[in-house]
Amino acid sequence: MGVRRILCLLLIVFLLTVVLGGYLTVTYIVQQGDTLYDIARKFNVSPSTILDWNGINPLRLSPGQRLLIPQPEGLIYTVRKGDTLYSIAKSFFTTVSDIKTANDLRSDSITVGQKLFIPISCIGKAFNVEKGYIWPTYGVISSPFGWRRHPITKQMSFHSGIDIAAPEGTPVFASAPGTVIFAGEKSGYGLLVEVKGSKEIFRYAHLSKITVYVGQRVDRGTLIGRVGSTGVSTGPHLHFEIEVLAKGEVVNPLAYLPSSTKVYVLRESAEEGMGGQ
Incomplete structure (x- = not known):
């Protein structure tokens, strides 16, 4: 036997x-x-x-x-032109030293196409959790919530979330815990994940890859996909949207998230200290 x-x-x-x-x-x-x-x-x-x-x-x-x-459990990141270890560390909300240790790097030098292993155990060290919700990805707001001139149609239209510009392949994390109620392609949104929390529905759109399935329970910080440019999009970014269940209407995500100047905050690190984005 x-x-x-x-x-x-x-x-x-x-x-x-x-x-x-x-x-x-x-x-x-x-x-x-x-x-x-x-x-x-x-x-x-x-x-x-x-x-x-x-x-x-x-x-x-x-x-x-x-x-x-x-x-051990971890994710792979493929180095792109313009990347540095520090920019990659910010994308995974971790530290340069963690990445160097995991990949046995003797210096800060990296090359385009190089694959880096990012242990799950060190991801999220720099999540800013002061308001209970975390930024779903590290990037720059390229389009705010509210009325705007649509970048493709050039017509005035209501933008139901915020757009966070980031390189394709940047990880996208669940801003808050909940259950996945949609994971697939939807017109306009491209590859979309919807997570139903206790009071809100969170939408993560234009993904290049989806890493959750319908019915899956996710925690704050769970990887749900990677930044992309699917659907109606002019370039790689995450469209992040919050709908309040009680009202049945979308709200400005910036009212829920920590300050946009403090997306990346290391709580304890002698290497890089405390700081904003």
Whole structure:
């Protein structure tokens, strides 16, 4: 029985070589009856992490399908032109030293196309939680809430949220806890995630990738996708919208979020100190 169990495990899981900085990837072979939630529990990772690594349909897992799972849990970021370790650290609300340690970097030098591993354990160190809601992504407000001249139609129209400009692939985190009630494509919004909280519905639009599924419970800070430019969009950004359930109407997200000058705030760090964005 012991030998049979070992052989079964070998068929299901292949441990691959360490890539960088002490992490490895596990290749899991999907078994009959597996759900994404079950697999996530088996490896003690979030379903969002598995979706981010594999780009799969969580409702259409099939026996024999191979899934990459990082151990310890973490995300991958591919360096783009103009990136620095500090700009990447801000995108993940972490520190430069954490990224360097995780990737065994001896200097601050990075190259375009380089893949960096960001451990889940260090993501969110710089979330500003003073008002209970966090900024869903690190970027610059490119279009405010309210009436504006539409950038594509050039007609006056009401903008139901705020646009936060950020490079494609920048992580998007749940601003508040709740349950995912929509995760897919919707006209105008492009790839959209809707999360229903206790009093509000949060909408995250124009994503390049969705890393949650309908029915999933997310906590504040859970990865829900990556910044993109899908739908009606003129460039990579996150459209962030809040609807108050009691009123059935959208409100200005800036009334809920911490100050836009304090998006990134390290609570305890000798390396980079306290600060704003």
